[in-house]
Amino acid sequence: NSLTILLVSISISTTLLSSGINAEYGGNTEKMKPVRDMESEFQRVIMQSSDPSEVLKFLDSSSPSFIDIELQSLAPMDGGSHELVEKFLDFLLSGLQLRSNYDMVQAYLAVFLKYNRKYLIETRSLHDKLRNLKSLHSDTWTDLQLKIQECLCVTNFLKNATL
Secondary structure, three states, X not given: OHHHHHXXXXXXXXXXXXXXXXXXXXXXXXXXXXXXXXXXXXXXXXXXXXXXXXXXXXXXXXXXXXXXXXXXXXXXXXXXXXXXHHHHHHHHHHHHHHOOOHHHHHHHHHHHHHHHHHXXXXXXXXXXXXXXXXXXXXXXXXXXXXXXXXXXXXXXXXXXXXX
């Protein structure tokens, strides 16, 4: 009985909303405004900072959920701007060029691409930066693999030398 009443009330509410009847709010059916009308602290840091270590320091002091939300809202369709996306790509490029904190830059890149890939694909003006990012990422990964291989060789040598 209670399930039937709940389904009927949901059905009536859906019918009223879809037909545009909303006496309580005067029939106002304007679109919802974006949740984020103001620039966040993270967006200010990206726009004002020319040093990637400042952005990295800010992100390092932030919670994972905060970072997720902020990276999700960089694209214009999510409340950000083209300039924010471009500046974040510059941050990623600079972070890879510094060749430190590779794991953090890689994690931010993965989340950034997850949420903004459609915008990045559709925006031709960013394709050159993306090519540079891909090339630099590939070079950095190759260097990191060589260092890991060297460490493994030394470890194996020391392991075998002590036996």
